[in-house]
Amino acid sequence: MTTRRVSIIVPCRNERAYVDVFMKSLLAQVLPAGVMIEALIADGMSDDGTREILEQYSREYPRIQVLLNSGRIVSCGLNQAIALAMGDTIIRMDMHARYAPDYIEQCLKVLDETGADNVGGPARTEARGYMQEAIAAAYHSPFGCGGARFHDTDYEGYVDTVTFGCWRRGIFDWIGVFDEELTRNQDDEHNLRLTLAGGKIFQSPRIKCWYAPRSSLTALFRQYKQYGYWKVRLIRKHGRPASPRHLVPAAFVGSLLLLGLAAPFSIMAGRVLASVVALYLFCSLLASIQVCGWRRIHLLPMMPVVLATYHLSYGLGFLGAMYPGYCLDTMKTPNSGAV
Numbered sequence: 001m002t003t004r005r006v007s008i009i010v011p012c013r014n015e016r017a018y019v020d021v022f023m024k025s026l027l028a029q030v031l032p033a034g035v036m037i038e039a040l041i042a043d044g045m046s047d048d049g050t051r052e053i054l055e056q057y058s059r060e061y062p063r064i065q066v067l068l069n070s071g072r073i074v075s076c077g078l079n080q081a082i083a084l085a086m087g088d089t090i091i092r093m094d095m096h097a098r099y100a101p102d103y104i105e106q107c108l109k110v111l112d113e114t115g116a117d118n119v120g121g122p123a124r125t126e127a128r129g130y131m132q133e134a135i136a137a138a139y140h141s142p143f144g145c146g147g148a149r150f151h152d153t154d155y156e157g158y159v160d161t162v163t164f165g166c167w168r169r170g171i172f173d174w175i176g177v178f179d180e181e182l183t184r185n186q187d188d189e190h191n192l193r194l195t196l197a198g199g200k201i202f203q204s205p206r207i208k209c210w211y212a213p214r215s216s217l218t219a220l221f222r223q224y225k226q227y228g229y230w231k232v233r234l235i236r237k238h239g240r241p242a243s244p245r246h247l248v249p250a251a252f253v254g255s256l257l258l259l260g261l262a263a264p265f266s267i268m269a270g271r272v273l274a275s276v277v278a279l280y281l282f283c284s285l286l287a288s289i290q291v292c293g294w295r296r297i298h299l300l301p302m303m304p305v306v307l308a309t310y311h312l313s314y315g316l317g318f319l320g321a322m323y324p325g326y327c328l329d330t331m332k333t334p335n336s337g338a339v
Helices: 019-027 050-060 074-084 105-112 132-138 171-175 184-197 217-238 244-265 267-292 302-321
Strands: 004-012 036-044 066-069 089-092 097-099 116-122 166-168 201-203 210-213
Touching: 004 019, 004 066, 004 074, 004 105, 019 050, 019 097, 019 210, 036 050, 036 074, 036 097, 036 105, 050 066, 066 074, 074 184, 089 105, 105 116, 105 166, 132 267, 132 302, 184 201, 184 217, 217 244, 244 267, 244 302, 267 302
Parallel strands: 004 036, 004 089, 036 066, 116 201
Antiparallel strands: 089 166, 097 210, 116 166
């Protein structure tokens, strides 16, 4: 029987609260016959005890290797792991998630069945507590996050980006590795580069994992402000957005700012601003009712606030990146947070 070698690459930083859950789901993987795996975990200089826990697992399980990612950001960790990977297939996992026992098996099957260049599953979420549940519910709402297909847990087919990813090793020789100038959105940029080169990305709901979203509005605001900021870097690099939906929050926030500045000097601007805000609140309320339904009616009081946090943070980050000299210093120390 031919042996198939698979390399699991994992970037992480300060994930003490999630490391045991992740490692248990990794070690519980049921592998197809003839498949051998190695796990390369690139720790971005964690200072919360994550690295010590990982090294303990590495001592117990020789197939797990812990790398020191001195660059600290996700793209540096991924590239470091890819450079050392021995597998002919590479699967990315993130520590902020829990994986079905057949996750690796399904990745390999879908990769072989479709002939796609990158495959993955939809972005499922798993919440702990009220606020995290509200953030997760909004994440799957088209009004909340723009209707990207990877937010639809039932969608199967070709997409413009996918959660995490599974590739044949040769893909990285073809289009290169992850852009280390991008602290966020490095997966979106890599997938855009792949599709522009004629590659195909396929999503299958058979590939199952559950991502833990942020658990506070402050953390969510910081995360999506970073996404908006780094999306501009992606657009500048390629001269185009990966999708028109990436421009909508910035257009909305920009219109609010411009109308707000003009309102003291123009009655018409004030009326237009009031109309835009009223329309947004109306749409947000309708979307909140649709997201919550009867099953999650307890989330309704918080849902418009969560939706607004997604939109305003992303839009502000996007607009900030367009302002000369603006720099988001928190980009230097993000955690793994992939989705």
